[in-house]
Amino acid sequence: MADIAFRANAEDERIIRKALREGEQPSDVLRRALRLLQRDMWYERMFAGDLPGIELPDER
DSSP, rough: OOOOOOOHHHHHHHHHHHHTTTTTOOOHHHHHHHHHHHHHHHHHHTTTSSHHHHHHHGGO
16 A cells, blocks of 8 residues: 655644544544545435446436
8 A cells, every 4th residue: 555645734633633533543533534535425426327226216
């Protein structure tokens, strides 16, 4: 796996600190954020009709 560098600015650090859960590291927050972004991208594709095999209710 490739290393990815991320240099948080002051606002990024504030958001990360606010999102930290007990026992988490900043990398855990970023990992959760990436999963949410992945889910958001999936929903966008689904509702744009780009996912094969998925029928929207009005397409039946």
